[in-house]
Amino acid sequence: MVSQSVGTVAILPRILDLLEENPLSEGDFYPGDLLVATLRLRRDYWSDHVGLLDRARRVAQRADAMANQLNGAQALELRRLVGEFLSN
Numbered sequence: 001m002v003s004q005s006v007g008t009v010a011i012l013p014r015i016l017d018l019l020e021e022n023p024l025s026e027g028d029f030y031p032g033d034l035l036v037a038t039l040r041l042r043r044d045y046w047s048d049h050v051g052l053l054d055r056a057r058r059v060a061q062r063a064d065a066m067a068n069q070l071n072g073a074q075a076l077e078l079r080r081l082v083g084e085f086l087s088n
Contacts, residue, residue, distance in 0.1 A: 008045065012038070016055045023063035024070070032070055032078050035063050039085045060085050 018025045019035055027034040038056060046053040064082045067075040 008041065009049075012041075012049070012052055016052060016059065019059045019063075020055065023059050024066055030070075030074060032063065032067075032074060035059065036078065036081060039081045043088060057086060 024031045060082045
C-alpha cells in the first residue's frame with residue numbers, strides 16, 4: 001500500500017515500527033522491499049511528517065550497513081536509494 005501511496009498517513013508509523021526492528025523486513029516481494037517502498041515516498045510527504053522522516057533516516061542508515069545480506073543487485077539498489085534518501 002505504501003508503494004501506491006494508499007493510506008500512508010495511517011500505515012507508515014507501523015511500517016517504521018517493523019523497519020526499526022528489522023530494516024530488511026520483507027513485504028510481498030523480497031527482503032528490504034518494505035524499506036525500498038518507504039524510501040521512494042515523495043519528498044513533500046516527508047516535509048509534512050518530519051518526525052517520521054527522522055525515524056526513516058535512522059532505519060536507512062542501519063539498512064545500509066546490513067545491505068551485504070542481500071544479493072548483489074538488491075544490495076546495490078538499496079544502497080543507491082539509501083544514499084539518495086539521506087542526501088536530500
